[in-house]
Amino acid sequence: MSQEPEFSPIAELAPLLRAGSLSPVTLCERILDRIHRHDGLLESYIHVSESALDQARRAEAEIRSGAWRGPLHGVPIAIKDNSFTADMPTTAGTSAPGIEFPLVDSAVAERLRAAGAVLIGKTRTHEFAWGTITPPTRNPWRQDRIPGGSSGGSGAALAAGLCLAATGSDTGGSVRIPASFCGVVGLKPTFGRISRRGIVPHSWSLDHPGPLTRSVADAAILLGVMAGYDPADPGSRDIPVPDYAEAVGGGVSGLRVAVIRNHFFERNQPAVDQAVEAAIGWFADEGARVHEARIPSLEYGLGAIFAIELSSSTAYHDASLRAGRSAGFAPDVRRLVQFGRFVTGADYLKAEQFRHVLMNDYARLFETADVVLGPTEPITAPPIGADIVALGPHRESALAATWRLTYPYNLTGLPAITLPCGFDDEGLPIGLQIAGRPFDEPTVLRAAAAYEKAHAWHEQRPRI
16 A cells, blocks of 8 residues: 555555554545645535545444445545535536536445445536536646546546545546546446436436546446446346456456557557557567457547437437526537537437447457457647647647547447556656457456556656
């Protein structure tokens, strides 16, 4: 364990908490102190729980009495501000008048509380989980850079040691983008693996809740708590939840690894390509059977997901549009919500037909592969206010670039994880993305944990 427990993985802290060597109250106090000292600069939280210390005291009493609930018992975890909580307000990042959300727990909050976690606060989200910037949150690695989005508050808070883990939601990459930019682990599980009940909808067929953590083992712990069937979510799948922690320990020898050369390697910053190629080389050196592949249909994916996401978001916000409440939305979000009115029924149908084609293409790929490796982001965290980013000789919209490599796994619903695999010349983190078959999170976690164990990227932390 680090001398600073706020930067230690939960997997290392849990035995200390259970044995009484570390007090949940002390841990909570340390986290609250760091929030007090650093979040004025980072602005990763929109609300800090007034009951956090009471939750920690209750956890400590339960542990002392022998009522151990598991590895999250007494651990401070942050909740993204689009997930309902009974004891903290939810805003979904909006200050538009006339929009309120109930004081009830989402399924994710319920499960974390049942596991004994201390829900320490609500982290900022780009308004209604739309964008990839998350204003006004700043990246802990460089405060002139964005943290990514829409779960940018979760990524920034975790990287800065202002929580031990955090939740996010991922519609086109909103867990993995901030995790990559902030140098932490972010997991988007298979669609239907974690209930969306009590999370403000963005796109009913693309939304995936998921954890952001300090290590792959911690991602396995949180997934084990957050996953499970919920009949109140029509997208939830009634499939048994395995012991994900068991998956974190195997090597990669004999693992069949595909590298999709088109789309994922065509327009990246050189530092990203170098770091990811080195990671691919490591897998080959360790005995994985690496082969290259192509999925030409990916060329049309951005248009498809944009049509689905725009129309879905506009449908959810229809009442606000008709009532004029959307005038209070941030300009970028208001434009996107309004643009959805121009997506025709034919456009939406073609996008869904393309989704079916892409899912079939990936199914064929996974006949000869266990996982797919590639970059999470084509870039490292861009400057705040940058509308255009440079990718070697190419220039691209920052919005398009930031979710270009993550959205395929929202369209297909496949599980995908990002973990640190290096840094660029400016000291900004680079993410490696590993995807797998539907509901095969164990293999994804196995591959990610093996790479993480052999490298120390996840142990580095920003200086604030």
